[in-house]
Amino acid sequence: MTLDENISFRGARREDAETVYNITKASIDGLARASYSPDQIENWMGERTPAFYEELIAKGRMTVCLRAGIVVGFVDSEPGEVTRLFVLPEAAGIGLGRRLLEIGIAQARLGHDGPVRLEATINAEGFYQKHGFRSIGRGYFSHGFGGEPIEIVHMELCDSPGAVKQL
Secondary structure, X not given: OOOOOOEEEEEOOHHHHHHHHHHHHXXXXXXXXXXXXXXXXXXXXXXXXXXXXXXXXXXXXXXXXXXXXXXXXXXXXXXXXXXXXXXXXXXXXXXXXXXXXXXXXXXXXXXXXXXXXXXXXXXXXXXXXXXXXXXXXEEEEOOOOOOOOEEEEEEEEOOOOOOOOOO
16 A cells, blocks of 8 residues: 555644544554553553644644545654654555654754654564664663553664655
C-alpha cells in the first residue's frame, strides 16, 4: 500500500493532546509487543497524561498526520533529534512513518548543523536503518514506574545515498 490523497499533515494543536497520547499508547501496544515484555508494555507510559503531550505541542515542534481528517500519527523534534514518532498500528506500513520521519528530520535540522539522532525502540530499529540511520549504541529508559527498564537503540542519521535528508 502507498500514501493516498486522503493523507495530510499539519502542526499539532492543543486539542490534539489526548489523541496524540492515545496514538502513543496504541502504537506501543500494537507495534512493540513482540519486542518487549508485558510488564514493559503495561508500564511504558509511566505517569504520562494528555497534559504531557499538551506541553510538547505548546513548543510548536510537533506535526500530526491525518488520514481522511483523522489524526493517525505524529512526529516531534528538537534541534538535532527526532524525539518521538508514532503511528496507529492500523496505519503502519503505508508510508506514513517515512513521511513523518522526513518532516521530523527537517525540523531537527533547523538551527542544528551536526548529526540528527534519535532513540529507537527495538522493534523500530530496522525501520530507521532502512531510512538512513545507523545504530551507535544501546541504552534503557524508564519513566519512574519501578518496572523493568525499556531497552532502546541510540541511532544517528548517516549521510549516505538513500538517507532521508529533506522533504
